[in-house]
Amino acid sequence: MKLIMAVIQDKDSTRLSDALMKANFRATKLSSTGGFLKSGNTTFLIGVDEGAVDEAMAIIKDNCHSREQIVAPISPMGGNADSYVPYPVEVQVGGATVFVLPVEQFEQF
Amino acid sequence: MKLIMAVIQDKDSTRLSDALMKANFRATKLSSTGGFLKSGNTTFLIGVDEGAVDEAMAIIKDNCHSREQIVAPISPMGGNADSYVPYPVEVQVGGATVFVLPVEQFEQF
Amino acid sequence: MKLIMAVIQDKDSTRLSDALMKANFRATKLSSTGGFLKSGNTTFLIGVDEGAVDEAMAIIKDNCHSREQIVAPISPMGGNADSYVPYPVEVQVGGATVFVLPVEQFEQF
Ligand code: NI
Ligand code: NI
Ligand code: NI
Numbered sequence: 545m546k547l548i549m550a551v552i553q554d555k556d557s558t559r560l561s562d563a564l565m566k567a568n569f570r571a572t573k574l575s576s577t578g579g580f581l582k583s584g585n586t587t588f589l590i591g592v593d594e595g596a597v598d599e600a601m602a603i604i605k606d607n608c609h610s611r612e613q614i615v616a617p618i619s620p621m622g623g624n625a626d627s628y629v630p631y632p633v634e635v636q637v638g639g640a641t642v643f644v645l646p647v648e649q650f651e652q653f
Numbered sequence: 654m655k656l657i658m659a660v661i662q663d664k665d666s667t668r669l670s671d672a673l674m675k676a677n678f679r680a681t682k683l684s685s686t687g688g689f690l691k692s693g694n695t696t697f698l699i700g701v702d703e704g705a706v707d708e709a710m711a712i713i714k715d716n717c718h719s720r721e722q723i724v725a726p727i728s729p730m731g732g733n734a735d736s737y738v739p740y741p742v743e744v745q746v747g748g749a750t751v752f753v754l755p756v757e758q759f760e761q762f
Numbered sequence: 763m764k765l766i767m768a769v770i771q772d773k774d775s776t777r778l779s780d781a782l783m784k785a786n787f788r789a790t791k792l793s794s795t796g797g798f799l800k801s802g803n804t805t806f807l808i809g810v811d812e813g814a815v816d817e818a819m820a821i822i823k824d825n826c827h828s829r830e831q832i833v834a835p836i837s838p839m840g841g842n843a844d845s846y847v848p849y850p851v852e853v854q855v856g857g858a859t860v861f862v863l864p865v866e867q868f869e870q871f
Contacts, residue, residue: 546866547658547752549765551790551807572660572750574683574696576790576807587792587807589660589696591752601869609871641790643765643809644867648655649753651710653718656767656861681769681794681859683805698769698794698805700861757764758862760819762827 545647546597547589548604551576552640554584556608563603564590597644610639654756655706656698657713661749663693665717672712673699706753719748763865764815765807766822769794770858772802774826781821782808815862828857 552560557573564571574587592600612634661669666682673680683696701709721743770778775791782789792805810818830852 545752547754549807570750572694572696574792576792585790587790589658591750597867601867605869605871638871640869640871641788641809642867642869642871643763643865645754645765645863646866647752648755649706649710649751651714651749651751653714653747653749653751654861656863679859681803681805683792683794698767700859754863756861757864758815758819758860760823760858760860762823762856762858762860 545650546592546594547645547647548592548597548600548642549645550588550590550604550608550640550642551585552588552604552608553638554586556638556640557586560588560604560607563607564588564600567599567603569596569600569603591647591650601642601644604640604642608638608640610636613637654759655701655703656754656756657701657706657709657751658754659697659699659713659717659749659751660694661697661713661717662747663695665747665749666695669697669713669716672716673697673709676708676712678705678709678712700756700759710751710753713749713751717747717749719745722746763868764810764812765863765865766810766815766818766860767863768806768808768822768826768858768860769803770806770822770826771856772804774856774858775804778806778822778825781825782806782818785817785821787814787818787821809865809868819860819862822858822860826856826858828854831855 561571569590569592572589574589576585576587590600614632615635616632670680678699678701681698683698699709723741724744725741779789787808787810790807792807794803794805808818832850833853834850
């Protein structure tokens with residue numbers, strides 16, 4: 545048994561939950577802030593059998609990896625015209641920081 | 654020193670806190686959601702000496718184990734009459750998922 | 763790679779975050795309650811290279827160690843006059859409970 549602790553962005557949280565559940569992994573989510581990832585983030589705790597670590601890691605990677613996203617310009621209604629960008633821009637989203645911890649004993653009561 | 658991480662139901666949280674404190678264990682609670690247990694849950698972090706792991710596990714088991722509870726029927730005032738169950742039913746409550754992690758260094762400042 | 767889990771008082775949280783960031787450590791904060799420390803507390807997760815554990819521990823100690831603070835008397839406007847203390851008192855603040863956990867695998871996606 546291993547305990548996977550994965551810090552991911554909030555925006556990928558539902559997608560990761562669904563993918564893990566579909567593959568019969570069970571996760572607990574801790575709400576967390578700042579740190580490894582700049583925006584709001586969530587820490588997943590996932591208990592997995594030794595032989596399933598790679599599968600769980602692949603699911604985390606697939607659903608949370610850092611990637612670029614094209615963001616369309618938004619007209620600055622009521623906003624600051626100085627910061628208005630009139631063309632689509634690429635921003636970095638997602639990303640995951642993942643620790644796999646050894647577990648000495650695992651119980652379900 | 655070991656670190657016990659126990660995911661339990663919110664409804665057992667106060668009871669477990671009290672029982673741990675009475676036995677001189679000190680716990681930190683992280684609020685968590687979903688996952689190992691269906692309803693709202695709480696993750697306890699409990700630092701324990703090697704020789705006290707069994708005692709702490711017994712306290713968690715005693716206070717959080719999965720059990721059936723008889724729920725009296727509630728009349729569906731303003732609710733959905735289709736889902737109204739007119740007789741007492743047994744529902745599963747409680748349960749705990751517990752990881753015991755090795756600790757390489759422990760400090761209190 | 764090691765995972766440092768540090769439970770500290772809320773009042774030291776910003777100071778510790780800043781000090782860790784300045785030293786190029788990256789931390790995630792989990793909000794937590796009760797337990798190891800009496801007042802509101804925060805649990806930091808800090809992933810560090812083996813050779814940097816001592817440096818991170820020193821930063822935690824420096825910014826969160828238990829100490830006495832002189833609290834000036836506050837006049838009990840609208841409060842309970844019975845609990846009014848008319849002279850400065852020393853109170854215990856701060857403190858940290860820190861676990862260093864082994865990490866078997868570490869990934870950033
Ligand atoms: Ni992709
Ligand atoms: Ni019982
Ligand atoms: Ni000092």
